[in-house]
Amino acid sequence: MKLTWLKWGAVPLAVFMSVAGATAVFAQDQSPSQSSPAAATPAREPEKKADPSIAQRKENQQDRIANGVKSGQLTPGETANLEKKEAAINKETRADRAANGGKLTSAEKAQVNGQQNQLSKQIYKDKHNANTAHYGNNKIGQRRENQQDRIAQGIQSGQLTPGETAKLEKQQQGINKQVATDRKANGGALTASEKKQVNREQNQASRNIYRKKHNAATQNNAKPKR
Numbered sequence: 001m002k003l004t005w006l007k008w009g010a011v012p013l014a015v016f017m018s019v020a021g022a023t024a025v026f027a028q029d030q031s032p033s034q035s036s037p038a039a040a041t042p043a044r045e046p047e048k049k050a051d052p053s054i055a056q057r058k059e060n061q062q063d064r065i066a067n068g069v070k071s072g073q074l075t076p077g078e079t080a081n082l083e084k085k086e087a088a089i090n091k092e093t094r095a096d097r098a099a100n101g102g103k104l105t106s107a108e109k110a111q112v113n114g115q116q117n118q119l120s121k122q123i124y125k126d127k128h129n130a131n132t133a134h135y136g137n138n139k140i141g142q143r144r145e146n147q148q149d150r151i152a153q154g155i156q157s158g159q160l161t162p163g164e165t166a167k168l169e170k171q172q173q174g175i176n177k178q179v180a181t182d183r184k185a186n187g188g189a190l191t192a193s194e195k196k197q198v199n200r201e202q203n204q205a206s207r208n209i210y211r212k213k214h215n216a217a218t219q220n221n222a223k224p225k226r
Helices: 002-029 054-071 076-099 106-127 139-157 162-185 193-214
Strands: none
Touching: 002 054, 054 076, 054 106, 054 139, 076 106, 076 162, 139 162, 139 193
């Protein structure tokens, strides 16, 4: 009789475990819209992933810009424009923090995220349009590429702030525009005097890059200067 009781007593237990397992699988496969009212309680709702912090978003944007500068997808003019916008967002964020004891309100965070969303779209558009930085297989082109590489490294390391980068890229944009004008006036070539002038201007730009990469102004994620 004892064996019989164990035999038949195990059946309800097995059935119960089977039903419970099936119920758990069914609950996992259900979408939120198919969930029963009882399941839609705060305890059962999946936790929402926290939005990236303001600082992390800034760093992500700068990394994307640096990659665009390095690859030539972003021209100096495009980079200057993007960094000018990033600098304006950062300035607004600092002002809001100063007014609120070092913190941002929920409304201010939402506003900054909205502005960073717009900037993110602009970065994508600029990196995927027809404009690219062509350096050319010559000394002038090589210097341009070297300067852009140094600027890209400064952005990625945090040694260059968005405001500093905007100024450096505006300077490069001016030199490039002058070179393009000179080439057009001379059938695609530069005269010896024009080459000397460009080199002098790039020497000045090079010193500016060095100074801005080694001054006290840095991004929050800045790595040790070298």
